[in-house]
């Protein structure tokens with residue numbers, strides 16, 4: 001088979017690596033890819049948002065199956081375009097992708113079908129949004145741009161002044177353009193966060209390992225939000241919580257989408273918060289998480305490609321995913337200044353040979369005069385797999401120390417929550 005993977009970050013690198021192991025794969029193209037991906041696939045210089053370009057390439061190269069990595073092309077309708085040209089593709093169509101691409105739609109959907117979620121209100125004008133303050137004194141609150149904003153659309157307002165500022169930014173100054181023309185104001189919840197992933201063909205559901213992302217920049221979950229500074233998998237939850245996630249969140253969501261005429265095929269990513277009153281949905285995403293994909297895909301034991309094709313052909317019940325009983329851990333190496341203004345173009349050096357079992361998935365790298373240099377905020381993902389989470393962590397950090405670029409920053413505490421949880425469980 002000839003595959004095309006759309007995207008060029010760590011998520012697409014791990015997808016290309018995993019799918020390159022499938023027996024029936026003869027050739028993998030990744031658009032646009034990156035220098036790390038180039039070691040397992042052929043990179044083609046087409047942007048993930050260039051749908052006509054991708055379609056033309058897929059037809060010309062007689063691609064048998066296309067996998068869409070990021071949310072933007074999904075929200076733009078790449079699946080609809082490919083399918084109407086008779087091409088097989090993995091991912092939800094434009095309408096179904098609204099579960100991520102239109103946050104007010106997603107919240108209203110959850111409310112309609114009783115999916116546990118924070119209390120919320122949707123506003124389209126600043127005057128309406130400011131009336132909110134007359135009805136409550138509860139801060140902090142979360143303010144989200146309803147549309148896709150490349151990870152920059154979520155704000156925490158700690159008091160009235162901050163709330164007014166965010167509303168002004170989004171609904172008066174329109175700093176996020178169309179994405180911020182509607183805002184969702186949500187109750188602020190506390191608890192551990194977990195990322196749950198399922199494949200679904202709209203009927204059947206197959207669980208991938210869950211994961212815990214580390215969204216804050218600094219250790220002990222402090223500092224600004226980022227795209228994710230590291231992750232481990234699986235996220236350990238007890239049977240009672242996993243039953244709630246399955247029966248009260250995932251199943252009703254998939255069934256209700258079908259009920260609403262939404263044709264959801266692909267991966268559904270539920271970003272959950274485990275509150276004292278049970279798990280609640282912070283957000284649904286219509287694609288794999290990044291860096292979560294880097295830890296969950298190495299744990300897949302069965303043929304991932306067969307399950308993905310089965311999703312596209314609505315035969316997922318024939319090809320469920322099976323996972324290994326191991327832990328995996330990913331440390332993200334980021335550029336100085338990330339997630340704000342960051343430096344790029346720094347040479348990346350591997351000062352010593354890494355452990356042969358460690359996997360490096362590239363996120364923001366490029367070749368510059370035959371040197372590997374940084375090209376984005378998140379640069380490399382260092383991933384280890386082991387039957388013991390503590391050893392997975394030790395190995396990852398030993399190899400992190402062998403990598404260098406000027407200003408390289410990483411969190412030191414990836415996996416600590418998982419280790420604490422396991423310790424508590426052993427004591428019980």
Ligand code: GLY
Pocket residue numbers: 213227228285288289290291292
């Ligand atoms: N790691 C968060 C995300 O992929 O949205």
